[in-house]
Amino acid sequence: MNWNQLTAKDQIDQIKANSSNQPALIFKHSTRCSISAMAENRLERAWNTEEIPTMEIYHLDLIQHRDISDYIASTFNVPHESPQVLIISDGKCVYHNSHMGIAYHEIKRIFESLVTA
Known part of the structure; x- marks a missing residue:
């Protein structure tokens, strides 16, 4: 997975603007939380760029x-x-989940619904 690091608020405004062309995913991670580390690891292991090629x-x-x-x-x-x-997507949050609800298959399902709409 090739993460883009979020380090400034103006990046959020840019993500919002660019999401009319392609959807974006934001993963919020706490380096002090074992559940967060597990969710991050599960997502990284499952991620398939060929299945989700145009999501930032x-x-x-x-x-x-x-x-x-x-x-x-x-x-x-x-x-x-x-x-x-x-x-x-289109400047709005169309999906969000947390903790053990973070699942690659759900992200892929949402992505597919957005690109075929």
């Missing part, structure tokens, strides 16, 4: 950038959770 994927380190996580929550009107995955 972003990684947010919550410990270093809690302000960005708060900005994501307010921008997309979703509660802050960790770990958490969000899919952004």
